[in-house]
Amino acid sequence: MYGVIQSRAARIGLGFIVGLPLVTLFGWWTISRPATPVALKSSPLPSFTPTPQAEMVTSKLLVMGDVFWGRYVHDWSMASPLKYGYPFAGLASFDRPAYDAWIANMECPVTTNPLASSAAQEATLTFNCSPNYLPEAAKWFSAMSLANNHTDNQRAAGWRQTADLLGSAGIQTFGHYDPEVASDRCNILSLPAQITFIDGASKTVKLPTAWCGYNAVFKIPSASAITDIGRYAERFVTIAMPHAGTEYRDAPDQLKTTFYRGLIDAGADAVIGGHPHWVQTSEAYQGKLILYSLGNFLFDQQANREVTRGVALQVTLALDATAVPDLDKWLALAESCETYTDNCLTQAASQNLTKLPFKISYGILSSDDSGRQVRAGDAALTAAVRTGSAGQIRSPN
Numbered sequence: 001m002y003g004v005i006q007s008r009a010a011r012i013g014l015g016f017i018v019g020l021p022l023v024t025l026f027g028w029w030t031i032s033r034p035a036t037p038v039a040l041k042s043s044p045l046p047s048f049t050p051t052p053q054a055e056m057v058t059s060k061l062l063v064m065g066d067v068f069w070g071r072y073v074h075d076w077s078m079a080s081p082l083k084y085g086y087p088f089a090g091l092a093s094f095d096r097p098a099y100d101a102w103i104a105n106m107e108c109p110v111t112t113n114p115l116a117s118s119a120a121q122e123a124t125l126t127f128n129c130s131p132n133y134l135p136e137a138a139k140w141f142s143a144m145s146l147a148n149n150h151t152d153n154q155r156a157a158g159w160r161q162t163a164d165l166l167g168s169a170g171i172q173t174f175g176h177y178d179p180e181v182a183s184d185r186c187n188i189l190s191l192p193a194q195i196t197f198i199d200g201a202s203k204t205v206k207l208p209t210a211w212c213g214y215n216a217v218f219k220i221p222s223a224s225a226i227t228d229i230g231r232y233a234e235r236f237v238t239i240a241m242p243h244a245g246t247e248y249r250d251a252p253d254q255l256k257t258t259f260y261r262g263l264i265d266a267g268a269d270a271v272i273g274g275h276p277h278w279v280q281t282s283e284a285y286q287g288k289l290i291l292y293s294l295g296n297f298l299f300d301q302q303a304n305r306e307v308t309r310g311v312a313l314q315v316t317l318a319l320d321a322t323a324v325p326d327l328d329k330w331l332a333l334a335e336s337c338e339t340y341t342d343n344c345l346t347q348a349a350s351q352n353l354t355k356l357p358f359k360i361s362y363g364i365l366s367s368d369d370s371g372r373q374v375r376a377g378d379a380a381l382t383a384a385v386r387t388g389s390a391g392q393i394r395s396p397n
Contacts, residue, residue, distance in 0.1 A: 057319035057327070059193035059207060062094065063241075064104040064367065065274050065294030065310045067144070069137075070129040071121045072300035076372050077133075084133045087298055090375035091140050094312065094365065100192040100204075101142035103211070104297055105241065105274045106173075109151050109158040110134065110165050126153045134169040143189050147175025147213025148243040148275065167340050175213015175241065179221035186212035186232050188344035190337040193317070206334040207356070208344055209317075210236035212268070216244035217275060220259050226266050233267030235348045237317060237358050240268040243275045245293065248306070251281045252292040260290050269360060272313060278306045279385050289362055297367050298374045308370040309377065311385050314363035323357050330356065 069077070069087045077086035096102070108129040115128055127150050144166060151159050163173050163184075174187035193207045210232035214221055232238045240263045245256040252260070252273075260271045264286050271290045273280070280293035295310035302308060321327060329351055337344040366377030366385045377385070 053198050055196045055198045055321075057193055057195050057205075057207070057321050059100045059191055059209075059317045060098065061191070061315040061317070062099045062102050062365070063239075063272055063294070063313045063315055064102065064297035066107040066148075066277065066296050067104045067141070067298045068107045068127070068129070068300065069133045069298070070108045070115075070127045070300075071118045073298070073372075074115065074130065075118050076300075084130075085136045087133065087373070088136050088140060090373045093376040094367075095376075096140060099314075100194065102140055103143045103189075103241075104141055104145070105148060105243065105294075106144040106146055106162070106166070107148055107150050107299070109154040110162045111154045111158045112161070113154055113158065125150075128154055128158070131165045131169075134165060134171070138169040138171055141171055142191060143172040143174065143211065145175045145211070145213040145241045145243075145274075146173050147177065147179065147185075147215045147241065149177065149215055149217040151215075152177040163340055172338060173340055174211040175215070177215050179214045179216065179225050182225070182228060185214070185225065185228065186210055186238075187340060188232075188236065188337045188342060190334040195321075205331050206338075207330055208236060208334045208337045208348075210238040210345075212238065212240045212263075214240065214242040214244070214263070216242055216256075216259060220244075220255065226259075226262050228266075229263060230267040232345060233269065233355070235345065235353055235355055237356065237360070238268050239315075240271045242271065242273050244273065245276050245280075247276050248278055249276055249280070250278055250306075256292065260292065261285050264288050264290065270315070277301060279309060279311050289360075295367075296369055299369060300372075302370065302372065305370070308368065309381060309385060310367040310369065312365040312367050312376075314365065316361045316363075317358040318361070319356060319358050326351075326353065329353060 073087055077083055080086040082089055108127045110129045110131050112131060113128055115130060121127055146162060151162060159177060166173050172189045176184035179185060188208045189211050190206045190208055193205055194202055195205055196202045212229050229238060229240060242260060244259060245252050260273060263271050270288055273292045274294055276293045277296050278293060279295035282291040291313060294313060296307055297310045333344060333347055336342055364386060366382040367374055368377040368381055
């Protein structure tokens, strides 16, 4: 449903200057003389352009699964004349200009530490990704989750450097490999959105949304870590991206199902999972989407069709703007939400801002990483992930 933002009336003040009669004194006595005429001057009227009423506010996102340019991806890149641009050469097939933002899971620490050989990484499953790929990656990705079982592979300092390097490249981040680290579990992302006005004009702005990452590969997060998502969901559209479950399975087990549903119960508006390296089933729970695994997006696994196909989830946020008299406050807040360490949640609370009434809808694309370079899947692959192991993705009621 689309609406209209009530524009605030501009107040125009009119100013003028008044010439006053003058009295002068001369000699031994007072002489009253006629006032010297003073020309009246009026200040020019301030220019005023009425603010058009907004018809709708939308943000179209594409959310992908696991992204990784270490190990064999690095080997393939260095053997290619494209070098650091090699892993991203097929991304234009996803029509990047059609989306306001791309979000994915970064399955590798990005540090300046020396790179181990691919054989060593394979043997130890200890990864490191070169920051030399970041200038190209930043052309595509707006934000990445760091909540998975590999962002600790270069220890705590490596995680910190990963967040700093991605941030410096213009890629916002959220999530921590330890879900009990409350300060890094959730982050407010400032993502582009489009305002369309009734006169047909449009404008790109930014609006804040909350994203929470949970690494639950080795243990389910504590109850307090799960319920903490409610603090964000009270004021922001909130998406959870957990990383959990058994690898190479096409459906979640009961433990994972209970955990993901618990995130919805705690306040999440959608749960978009990863880690199995396969596409898994989805469901509508309490009227909200749970997709248990998007599968791989950009990865070096090539063994079979399950590890080379993935789901790219289209998420469209549409705002009935007539219900948002303080939209300008949200736009101002978004300006301070792009850094990793922000106080946007505190600011929203201090201004008593309540959750924007976005309607969320979904669609899917398939991704095909066979042949070592990811590209959009064809119609047959999209049909397969929609009706096969991916189940049927449904919009919330």
